[in-house]
Amino acid sequence: MLEINICVGTACHLMGAYNVIHEFQEIIEENKLHDRLSVNASFCMQHCGDGVSVRLREEKFNLVPGSCREFFNANIVPQLDKVR
Numbered sequence: 001m002l003e004i005n006i007c008v009g010t011a012c013h014l015m016g017a018y019n020v021i022h023e024f025q026e027i028i029e030e031n032k033l034h035d036r037l038s039v040n041a042s043f044c045m046q047h048c049g050d051g052v053s054v055r056l057r058e059e060k061f062n063l064v065p066g067s068c069r070e071f072f073n074a075n076i077v078p079q080l081d082k083v084r
């Protein structure tokens with residue numbers, strides 16, 4: 001199972017963390033990935049910046065609402081084949 005951890009700390013909340021969570025939930029639903037990809041809310045990752053902090057494995061990213069599909073295609077799809 002691949003996990004996407006999304007910060008819901010104050011700064012990230014204000015930048016749209018719940019919209020980002022919702023976008024990933026839609027992507028999981030559309031692609032029927034429930035058994036391979038999960039979305040989890042997380043406390044502050046000490047990576048507050050220009051967007052919502054997202055951790056995928058050990059890597060941290062900052063996403064803005066509306067950018068999740070692009071992120072999914074670039075960073076998650078290549079890893080899905082390795083996940084069962």
Ligand code: FES
Nearest residue numbers: 007009012044045
């Ligand atoms: S509030 Fe999200 S990384 Fe700090």
